[in-house]
Amino acid sequence: MADVVLVTGGAGYIGSHACKALRAAGYLPVAYDNLSTGCREAVKFGPLEEGDLADRARLDEVFAKWQPVAVMHFAALSLVGESMKDPAKYWRTNVLCGLNLIEATLAAGCRNFVFSSTCATYGDQDGVVLNEDTPQYPINAYGGSKRAIEDMLRDFGASHGLNSVIFRYFNVAGADPQAEVGEQHVPETHLIPLMLDAIAGKRPALTVFGSDYPTPDGTCIRDYVHVSDLVDAHVLGLKWLEAGKPSRVFCLGSGEGYSVREVIARSREVTNREVPIIEGDRRPGDAAKLVSGSTRALQELGWTPQRSALSTMIADAWRWHQAPEYES
Structure with a gap:
């Protein structure tokens, strides 16, 4: 075995x-x-x-x-x-x-x-x-x-x-490229699946929590x-x-940070659909910017991320969200 x-x-x-x-x-x-x-x-x-x-x-x-x-x-x-x-x-x-x-x-x-x-x-x-x-x-x-x-x-x-x-x-x-498994939480709290649910009409809108952070567009960067x-x-x-x-x-990370508004803009390009948005207050405990370096993983583990471009992650998630197995 x-x-x-x-x-x-x-x-x-x-x-x-x-x-x-x-x-x-x-x-x-x-x-x-x-x-x-x-x-x-x-x-x-x-x-x-x-x-x-x-x-x-x-x-x-x-x-x-x-x-x-x-x-x-x-x-x-x-x-x-x-x-x-x-x-x-x-x-x-x-x-x-x-x-x-x-x-x-x-x-x-x-x-x-x-x-x-x-x-x-x-x-x-x-x-x-x-x-x-x-x-x-x-x-x-x-x-x-x-x-x-x-x-x-x-x-x-x-x-x-x-x-x-x-x-x-x-x-x-993202999600498994073959759409065998994907992201499915109850309740859902993650930005990309919440955004895709809003695009698909499975929830009224995406709430953007905080637009007054010390970042270029005021939203959190991750x-x-x-x-x-x-x-x-x-x-x-x-x-x-x-x-x-x-x-x-x-x-582990891509080494690049994207704001909430940048993720929303990229999703429009990937899905060809608008994202309904509600402006909300900051959530307690949310940091303004978190970007993870992964040089050690690249050098010592030989890790080479293949699918971590933002457009690819959104596209794979969107494919899963349209699969029959997915129900929000």
Whole structure:
């Protein structure tokens, strides 16, 4: 049997794409998901084990059954606004469940751990290309909880020999080019799918949260990376660990930032449709500009993003949003 990789959040947006990439690379991805936000229908490339990360007995059972060679940890709460209103929920779910998973991983004798972190750990550092050495000053509980798991991985690496690759990235976009899986959240909070829903008439309009940021057009600037490129990097990170290389942090991004208005303008070009817009207030915890540098991933992992041009990401997402499987 192929080597097993346990993919937490494997029924979610990024996790389902990771399962496809792992299967293509010769692994058997086992999705571990409580289906609170994931979709059962997205688990297409390996088995699904339903379970919660808070349930240590269930985790131990799944580890004993499949004996994975590695864990890819995507499962997390990830809404910035919600994390500002209810930080306890994020510290409890992301951090305590993350600790539970790490301890279960070690108890099962598994030593390779690939973690989906975020550029939100850096906070609001305008005018800086965020690389692996940039100091981390998270400004919301989401970013803080992710940084806490990074710290745990470091500590358990020193004390128990847990090897980890940590990927920090911000806005993931696009969809599988074959439209087998795509971006589908309930509720949806990400710019590009919200924009495409507004274009398609599935919601009245796109709300632009804040137009008075210190940016050229007043809207937030973000670095976007295609989900297929992102999960390719995760497979490379797994192979890095399997080759016996040391724990490492990598930033992933295109290195270019696009404002909300620039994304809207590009979508008009791709879809040939107008985007209905409502001007809204800023959301608490939103940074003005986040651009992720990924030189280390290019040089050390040999990662070459193929689909992270903005037009390509929007076009792939638009194709998925028109597929029969997609329902907003």
